[in-house]
Amino acid sequence: MNVIEVEGLSKHYGDKKAIDDISFSVKKGEVFGFLGPNGAGKTTAIKVLTTLIPPTSGNVRILGHDLRKDAKHIRSRIGVVQQQESFDPGISVEVSMNLYGLLWDVPKDVRAKRIEALLKQFGLYEVKKTGDADLSMGQRRRLQVAREFLHDMDLLFLDEPTVGLDSLARRAALDFLKEKVKQGMTIFFTTHILEEAEYLCDRIAVINYGKIITIDTPQNLKRKFGQSKSVDFTLLEGSSSDLVRSVEHLDEVSKIAQDASDGAYHIMTSKPEVVIPMLYQLAEKLNLHISSIYIAEPTLEDAFIKIVQEVKA
Ligand SMILES: Nc1ncnc2c1ncn2[C@@H]1O[C@H](COP(=O)(O)OP(=O)(O)OP(=O)(O)O)[C@@H](O)[C@H]1O
Numbered sequence: 065m066n067v068i069e070v071e072g073l074s075k076h077y078g079d080k081k082a083i084d085d086i087s088f089s090v091k092k093g094e095v096f097g098f099l100g101p102n103g104a105g106k107t108t109a110i111k112v113l114t115t116l117i118p119p120t121s122g123n124v125r126i127l128g129h130d131l132r133k134d135a136k137h138i139r140s141r142i143g144v145v146q147q148q149e150s151f152d153p154g155i156s157v158e159v160s161m162n163l164y165g166l167l168w169d170v171p172k173d174v175r176a177k178r179i180e181a182l183l184k185q186f187g188l189y190e191v192k193k194t195g196d197a198d199l200s201m202g203q204r205r206r207l208q209v210a211r212e213f214l215h216d217m218d219l220l221f222l223d224e225p226t227v228g229l230d231s232l233a234r235r236a237a238l239d240f241l242k243e244k245v246k247q248g249m250t251i252f253f254t255t256h257i258l259e260e261a262e263y264l265c266d267r268i269a270v271i272n273y274g275k276i277i278t279i280d281t282p283q284n285l286k287r288k289f290g291q292s293k294s295v296d297f298t299l300l301e302g303s304s305s306d307l308v309r310s311v312e313h314l315d316e317v318s319k320i321a322q323d324a325s326d327g328a329y330h331i332m333t334s335k336p337e338v339v340i341p342m343l344y345q346l347a348e349k350l351n352l353h354i355s356s357i358y359i360a361e362p363t364l365e366d367a368f369i370k371i372v373q374e375v376k377a
């Protein structure tokens with residue numbers, strides 16, 4: 065079953081086409097990532113899909129319901145963590161959580177248990193009496209994410225939820241989301257942190273200028289758009305122009321360069337398994353010694369930059 069179905073969706077602000085005729089669908093239990101540069105249209109898309117602003121044109125079904133006809137029902141079954149901060153300076157963490165639970169009609173005893181569990185899960189237990197204004201930026205963001213889990217939902221939208229979170233808090237939050245997905249939740253997620261997208265997302269849509277450029281798994285995006293692999297090695301002898309010349313002539317090698325800072329060589333190749341044995345043979349012939357070697361895989365960031373730049377060109 066498709067939890068999100070989007071067909072020919074556009075959202076214009078005056079002349080500005082913030083979303084420009086996009087179509088995609090998200091299956092139940094999927095983590096779907098929306099990646100794109102600043103101003104690409106991610107937040108606008110989330111606002112439309114969560115019924116906060118109306119679309120200019122197109123059809124959207126959320127959890128099987130028409131966005132224009134059943135907004136109320138949709139709102140009752142989704143959660144959203146917005147990009148913009150929302151906080152109430154006079155209120156403590158605990159009271160803020162409680163108010164949010166009340167807003168969602170969570171029964172008192174369930175509410176108390178959930179609040180305690182969530183405060184612990186999101187590392188907020190020690191600051192539960194602290195007023196919102198005195199929280200650190202990361203703590204405030206944690207609160208914004210944590211309180212969304214007070215109510216039941218089938219689909220959660222998160223707009224850069226981990227901004228300002230330290231590495232440990234970020235990993236804990238991502239693992240918490242993964243656990244929710246295992247229990248059947250579907251997640252629509254935006255981030256600028258590519259490792260995070262790779263860790264969490266089953267599929268990723270890359271968006272720029274309001275248009276979806278491509279949709280695929282992180283693995284396939286890297287395969288299709290990532291640069292070739294790089295074989296990185298150092299020589300005990302430091303450097304050797306003879307070796308560089310020999311390596312350059314190999315058919316499988318597109319480029320070899322030496323890093324000025326640490327003297328390491330980088331060979332760009334799509335076939336490291338062929339190049340590495342040849343490299344050892346050449347080194348032996350020249351009486352050189354390879355002191356370290358490893359293969360660097362293309363990253364999702366490489367792929368993302370390539371995708372976005374290609375469309376600009
Ligand atoms: N209320 C608005 N009125 C006019 N233009 C808007 C409005 N909201 C957004 N825009 C414009 O629409 C485009 C998309 O903005 P949006 O906030 O969706 O981008 P984004 O992908 O979320 O960017 P970021 O990564 O910076 O959060 C931008 O060019 C922005 O200036």
Ligand SMILES: [Mg+2]
Nearest residue numbers: 106107108147
């Ligand atoms: Mg945004």
